[in-house]
Amino acid sequence: MAVHDARNWPDCTKMIGLLLMVASILTQQGTSGQRVKTEPEVLSYPGQTVNLRCAFTDVSGTQLTMVTWIYEPKDGDRVNIAVLHPNFDPNYPESPLQGRVSFTNSSPDLKTPSIQITDVRMTDEGKYICEYATYPRGNEQGITFLIMLAKPQNSATAVSVVAGTKPVVVARCESADGRPAAKLKWVTTANGNETLAEKPGAENTVTVTSEYRMIPTAADNGKDISCVVNHRTQVKDESFQMKLAIQYPPQVRIVGYDNNWYVGRTNVMLTCEAAANPPPFSVNWKTMSGMEMPETVQLKDNVLKVLKVDESVNTTFVCEVANRIGTTKEQVTVLVREPLQNPSDPGPVAIIVICTLLGLLLVGALVAVLVTLRRRQQQGYRANGGSDMKTRIFGGGKKASKNGTGGGTGGGIIGGGANNNGPIYVYSEGSSHPSLGEKNNHHQPLTVGGRPEVVATTPTAQDILLSSELDDAERRKFDELEEEERYDHFGGGGPILQLRPPHDQSGMIGDYMDDDMESQKDGSVISRTAVYV
Known part of the structure; x- marks a missing residue:
C-alpha cells in the first residue's frame, strides 16, 4: 500500500498546482475589476x-x-x-x-x-x-x-371604416421621438390583430407605431379599444381609450303590429326603427302596391298611425331608410280581421244572467232539501229517539189527578208508585187516517211480560208545540191559556179518545162515564180525561 501511495503522489501534486493557478488568475481579474x-x-x-x-x-x-x-x-x-x-x-x-x-x-x-x-x-x-x-x-x-432619455409624444386615434369583408386598420397608436423605444399594447374585445413598427427619429430618438387591424362589422361599432404606452420616462403607463367607428348602412325593423288589427279598432301605429352609422337622413313610408296611403293613415317621421282600421288598411306597408352608406327597406303585411262582438250585445249578458239564476236556484233547492231532512231528523228524535213512530199518552193531567187517577202533573212514571190509569196509544206518523181512536179501538194498554208498562211520560205543552201538529192559530190560542187550563180546554183537530176501564171492570163503565163527563158554559159536555190529537 505504501508503494502504491508513493506512485500516485506526483499526480495529486500536479492537480493541486493547476487549481491554485486558476484561483490566482480569477483573483487577479476580480481584484482588477474591483x-x-x-x-x-x-x-x-x-x-x-x-x-x-x-x-x-x-x-x-x-x-x-x-x-x-x-x-x-x-x-x-x-x-x-x-x-x-x-x-x-x-x-x-x-x-x-x-x-x-x-x-x-x-x-x-x-x-x-x-x-x-x-x-x-x-x-x-x-x-x-x-x-x-x-x-x-x-x-x-x-x-x-x-x-x-427622451420623453415621447404619445397619441392614439380610431380610424373610421366601412363594414366589409377584408381586414383594415381600425385604430392607430404612436409614441414619437422617445428614447429608449416605447412599448405599445392594445386592449379590446374586438377580434383583430396588431402590428408594430419602429423608425429613427430626430437626434437618435425612436418613433414607435402600432396599428390594430380587423374585419369591420356593424356589431363592432362603438366597442371600446385602448392603446397602452409604457416608457421609461413615465411614472405609470399612459392609456388612450377610444371607440371603434364602423360605418354601415341602415338596419331596419318595423314594430307595433300585433296581428290583431280588426275593423273598427282605433289609434294603432307602426314604428320604423333604424340603426345606422352615420345616422339616416331620410325615412319614407309607402305601400307595396305603390298606391297612395289610406285616408285613415297619418305619417310623422318614422311613425305610421292608423286612426281607424278598415278594409283599406289591409295591405303591405314598406319603410325605406337611407344614409350616406346605403338604403335599406323593411315591410310588414297587415291582415285586417272581422270586428269583435260588441260588448253591449244583450245576448252574452242574458246567457250570463240565466246561468247565474239557474245556479242560484240549484243552490237554493239543495239548501231546502238539507233543511227539510234536518227538521225531519229532529222531529223523529223528539218523538221516540229518532223513530218515525210517535207515542201518545192519555191521562195523567191535572184533571186526572183531581179524580185520583193520576200521579201528578207529570203523568205515568216507570217503576214508580204512582198509578197511571191512562193507556198508551201508538200511531204511525205516516198514517193518513185522521183519528187514532179508530185504529186503536181495542183500548188495551201495552204490556210486557203480562203486566202493563208505561213506555213514555206524558207530553208537556212545549212538546206538543214542537211536534208541529198544531197550526199557528191553535198554537197562539194554546199559549194564551193559563197553565192549569191548557189540558182542560185543549181542543185539537182529531176525535176525542176516551179512556176505557180494563176488561175486568166493564160493569162499571156507566158510572165511569158519568163521573168523567163535565158540562161546559156553552152547554156542551166533554170528558175530563180525554186527549185531543
Missing part, C-alpha cells in the same frame, strides 16, 4: 450636464501611470475623449464631445479622474470607459453606460 470603481449606468435628458465618476481604490504595490477616458457609441468606433498624465496638463483629443467634456477638478488627481459632459445630446449615448495604465499589472478599467 479596484477601478465606476457607476454602471447614468441617465440624462438632452441639454443637461452629467458627471461620470471614476476612482482607483487600492494603489498599494501599484504605480499609476496614466488615465484615459474612452467613448464607444452604440454604432461606431471607439475614440479617446480625455487623457490625464501626472507630468502633463489634461488633454482632450478631437471627438464628438470636444469642447463639452472636462475633468471635474481643476487639478485632477489620478486617483479620482472623474469627468463631466455639458449640454448632453442624444448622440452622446453609449459606453464610457475609464482606463488606468499601471505598473507592473498593466491596464485596468471600469465601464459606465450613459443612457439618454
